[in-house]
Amino acid sequence: MYAVCLRYARHQLEAQDLMQEGFIRVFDKLGTFRLQGSLEGWVRRIMVTTCINTYRRKAFQNEKFGLENVPDEPVAPLAVENLGEAELLKLVEGLPDGYRLVFNLFAIEGFDHAEIASMLGCGESTSRSQLAKARRMLQQRLGKDVVNEHERKTSH
Amino acid sequence: MSERHPIDELFHRALHDAEVTPPPAVWEGIVRKRSKRRGGYWGWLAAGLLLLGSAAAFLIHNDKSAPMPTAELQDPGHMKSNSTPGDESSAIGVTDRTTSTSLLEQPVNTSTTGATEQAKTGPEARPISNESATRRAVINNTAPSATSSNNGAASAMSIAGTSAPATTLAGSAVPNIVSPSISAAVNVHPAGAEEVVVRDATAIELSLLPVIGPDMTREAAQPDSLKPGLTQEPYVLPNADWWLALEVGRHNVRRTWHGGEPLLVNALNNAEVPHYTWSLGLLAGRSWRSGFGISAGLAYEGSEYAFDHVDDRVRIDSMLIVPYIITLDTQVFVSNVDTVTFMTEETRQVSGTNRFSVLHMPVEGYWHKQHGRWTFGARVGLAAEFVTMRQGYTLDIDDEGDLMSVDLGAQAYDTRYHTTLTGLLGADVGFAMTEHWGLWATPTYMRGITAWGSEDSPYVLPERLSLRVRLSYTFTRIP
Structure with a gap:
């Protein structure tokens, strides 16, 4: 679950906070778990909800959810052989809050745009645009060939 | 995928x-x-x-x-x-x-x-x-x-x-x-x-x-010589403790009349002014480790307050008129009017001090949370109240429909002073002075719920904002 928190957090300290908060909720709500479904899925859902709620709060406090003016900084592409979990995690962490949230929910958790819009209280179009920008930013960071290379490697 | x-x-x-x-x-x-x-x-x-x-x-x-x-x-x-x-x-x-x-x-x-x-x-x-x-x-x-x-x-x-x-x-x-x-x-x-x-x-x-x-x-952890065998029954921490407390209360009381003639009820509410009273009581209770507890007791409240009313009375005097005859030329008129009524308005200021004694029998449940020597909590309960003695004045409607002040010493008016049921809600703050002795302050709101046997006559329900201070002794069993 720590990895889940790391994906949603900006840095490790924030991830630790999220994990603490999430697990405290898990313990508080343990009595409501029906022992029918997967406990892992249940815990994961609570963690994701905790992360979303935290960032929704912060979105109101600090910045608007949609970061339209984030500059597309040109960055040096990474070598495909260097891509491990840790590196990919760092790339996700490096995304702006809004991008990171939508990308996590869509690409990694598997929610669709309608669900994301309902969870975040934004429009589906916002979700789509955030996702597209997140992908573009990651693509820039990874380099154009990296994805194709990765695809080729994993297909073997 | x-x-x-x-x-x-x-x-x-x-x-x-x-x-x-x-x-x-x-x-x-x-x-x-x-x-x-x-x-x-x-x-x-x-x-x-x-x-x-x-x-x-x-x-x-x-x-x-x-x-x-x-x-x-x-x-x-x-x-x-x-x-x-x-x-x-x-x-x-x-x-x-x-x-x-x-x-x-x-x-x-x-x-x-x-x-x-x-x-x-x-x-x-x-x-x-x-x-x-x-x-x-x-x-x-x-x-x-x-x-x-x-x-x-x-x-x-x-x-x-x-x-x-x-x-x-x-x-x-x-x-x-x-x-x-x-x-x-x-x-x-x-x-x-x-x-x-x-x-x-x-x-x-x-x-x-x-x-x-x-x-x-x-x-x-005791030395072997002092260590009892495992077969000996060890000390078991009691699940609950009994306590006894002496309580002094200061109450801001407002008595509200209900039922009966609206004219009379309004007049009674205006005649009796809100006041402060003292109470002294003895409470006993049992506190469980979970923080919950119950208590019951008996308290005496001495109530003294001002009564002030202006009795407005109209005195009616009638005078008999002899029938008279009026003659105009050859015609004779006979008057049918035989009485003349005179209405005189009288006022009387009645001021006095009413004294009541009320016996409370509260039963309360509470929950406490301890923080070091301090304890905080809340309590809720019911109390039966009996008016045991009264002096002073009350109001009644006389035969002519006027509101009149009546001396309670001369007339009992038992139908108005019934046993009432009061609900109470309070917050507890306690300080443990020693292992056994504790001092408590309980701001409490009490409100009369109902009066038994009031039927058609007016009845009074009290409303109190109180501060109750208690000195308690807890009978903790020490091994």
Whole structure:
């Protein structure tokens, strides 16, 4: 679950906070778990909800959810052989809050745009645009060939 | 899946099931925050632990066919390591603190925490998770660590507690050495490794003892010459304490009249002014460890307040008129008017002091939470009130429909002063001056709910804003 928190957090300290908060909720709500479904899925859902709620709060406090003016900084592409979990995690962490949230929910958790819009209280179009920008930013960071290379490697 | 964007696919594959072991500080923080939040449920948790411990003790001591624990088990001296002589905290508390600290400090336990976390993630987690969990079990079984196990049985139970979640969630095969009741306990707390260990450790200690009691560790810490045998019944912390209190109350009272003629009721409400009263009472109660308690008592309230009313009265005087005859020329008129009425308005100012004595019989329930020597809480209750003595004035409507002040000394007006039922709501703040003596302040709001037997006559319901101060003595049983 720590990895889940790391994906949603900006840095490790924030991830630790999220994990603490999430697990405290898990313990508080343990009595409501029906022992029918997967406990892992249940815990994961609570963690994701905790992360979303935290960032929704912060979105109101600090910045608007949609970061339209984030500059597309040109960055040096990474070598495909260097891509491990840790590196990919760092790339996700490096995304702006809004991008990171939508990308996590869509690409990694598997929610669709309608669900994301309902969870975040934004429009589906916002979700789509955030996702597209997140992908573009990651693509820039990874380099154009990296994805194709990765695809080729994993297909073997 | 084939439609997934390459970027999405790349990150999904790499990160969806990724696991990272959190630093030990995270678990420490969770345990700390949990223990802070758990205060309100402490009583239930303690009761649950006691129940589980009892069940475990019963099962172990009655299962003749089960292999006995190692020789160390029969030595009560092993308990020394979990408490210090003179330590006032309970065995459960001591074990909790010791175990959780060591869990975070010892590298082997830290890695176990991570392993459990990984194992929790289910079948998709890496195989190393299950291995770690099992390895932890083996380590503890063969070489018990200094803290989590003081004897063979303790380590055995610790193994079951630690590895049970892994078994449940990740399918790891762990020897079935735990009793069914302990398994159940473990399964409800699968996520917190610390909590599981703590609970099991407590259950183990309790299971070794014939009777559960926090002071067992204190007994074990005594010199051998003073140490009673295990067959001797040990001191058991009482579940509840009786207390007695002397209470003084200061009340701001407003009496509101209801029922009967609206004219009379309004006049009564205007004639009687709000006032302050004193009360003196004796309360007795019983407080349970959970924080809940009940109390009942008897209090005398002396009530003295001003009565002020202007009686408006119209005096009617009639005068008989002799019939008279008026003659005009040849015509004669005879008058039919025979009386003349004179109406005279009279006013009378009536001012006096009303004195009432009220006997209260409150029954209250309360909940208290202790913070060091201070106690905070809330109480709710009902009180029956009897008006025992009255002097002064009240109002009534005379035969002519006027409001008149009436001296209560001359006329009883029993139908107006009934026994009333009052509801009360209060907040308690207490300070323990000594082990037995406590001082309490209770701001209270009381409101009359109903009066018995009022029927058609007006009846009065009091409303009080009070400050009650109590000096209490708690009959705590000291071993």
